[in-house]
Amino acid sequence: MLNVENLHVEVDGKEVIHGVNLRIPVGETHVLMGPNGSGKTTLLRSIMGFSNYTVTEGQITFRGRDVTNLPLHQRARYGMGLMFQRPPTISGLKLGKLLDVMSGGNPTKAHEYAEMMNMNSFLDRDLNANFSGGEIKRSEVLQLMVQQPDFVMLDEPESGVDLENIVLIGKAIAQLVEKERHIVNRKKSGLIITHTGFILDYLEADTGHMLCNGEIRCHGNPREILKVIKERGYQECIECAII
């Protein structure tokens, strides 16, 4: 699905991603971990194609196509999706209106999803204006349900969410990456940034990657990596030689 090779990314003239390699096959969900400021969000935003993130070296291949220089919306149209950690507020633009625009001819489906995400009463509200932490995540997931990406990147889906909402969000994300399907038939993939691993209670991840200082230090079983971080902190990862 996604193949990132030797990716170097600059933000404001400073390199923050230094030669990242990452491969996510069809049907797999991976987890991206690492200390604050290690470049996790930058990596996700670079894959998605945001304008402030300049790829100076390397290549991003998505579904067999080189998308390194493609504009953001083209990548979205090819099937990439991103759940924002802190999305901007857009005054005047109603959530429902955005869903209508996104869903083209089929707004009925959007309303069904809104009901599922308990967001019906937010459809007439300005996008993200005074939304709580949980409401923002529910709105993000709802937008992704309408978008139906083949590959979804989630930036800390559980942060700022209460226990009740995390069940709802966790289950919805599991649906987005087709966890209910057998691995052989699963067509969707995911990449999730998580600090706590709470989200893994709702969907199993296949592989974990540890990012430190803009470099991937190790790959492995995500729960095992989280266990090590919980016990010994990130220091060992920071000091760890690149594999």
Place this chain on the structure above:
Amino acid sequence: MRNHIDGFEGLSPEDAERLEQSGIALSSENRCGSFFQTDQDIRHTSCSYEGIEMLPTAEALKKYDWLKDYYWNLVDKDKDEYTRYVAAQEPRGFTIIAKKGSKNIFPLQTCLFMATDDIQTVHNIIIAEEGAELHLITGCVSSHSVGQGSHYGITELYVGKDALISTTMIHTWGENVTVVPRSSARVEENGTFLSNYISMKPVKRVQMYPEARLTGENAIARFSSVILAPKGSELDLGQRAILEAKGSSAELLSRVITRGGTVISRSHIIGMAEETRGHIECNGLILEDGIIHAIPEIEGRLTNTSLSHEASVGKIAQDEIEYLMARGLSEEEATATIIRGFLDVKIQGLPESLQRQIDAAIDAAEDGF
């Protein structure tokens, strides 16, 4: 079956379209009355609703002696050269009297149409007696064939106790037309005054500063303006609320976009009575180099008034555009969607049909974004 309104016949298809873009229905469907003035000629006046009377102001002044107390009462005849010019003419324009307790479900419509290169004058008096609820839509339109012209309009509005007046004015002028309205409202106890102004088409110059004096306890005024200024347009617009009575409140809202034109967006609330509240929202988007000069003023004159404002001028934030692009919208689609949202003003207390009219006027200009 559409019931055609006399006076609109003979309009070219282009002009008929311009009228419709200004919220004027060419049939009497969904309207409880119509007034149509072309240049200085009053072509049509009708009102089917029993509790509401609409008539040309000249006729109204002859019919009702008491009306002279409402004529040149809120607007000073000697305010400036434009008021003096209008005062020197035979009165044109319309007078509406909504009788005590009346309520129109379908709005009245008034159309001020300029067909030739000349000066059009109007003097409107709008009265809602105690407990009345009056909704009015006014389309101010110049013919597509008008080269240059001027429109000077006086409007005096009287909102009685427990009454409501909503006026929705949609301008569709030409790029060489000068427009100078002079409007003032007085709102009595528990009265509500809603003033909505939409101008999305080119105009040479508009200069106005309507005001509402809230003289009765708990009176409410809400001004909402949605403006698009194309290149060459010069709009000096203001809205003022004077909170003279205890518990009165006002909200002044403007959303301004420039595509090369100049807009001075003034707002002023004066809090001069106990327990008064006022808020100004004044937002501008510069899509092409032009000028938006936002001047929100809040003036408190005693401790127990609470006034606030927020203002912004600039371009659309890149992170907002990219947020929508991440959902698959192209840059152009994302920009248009954000702009449409920016202009999406929902007016509390306005009938759904008038809100739809406002939405349609803004939608019609979407190409101009």
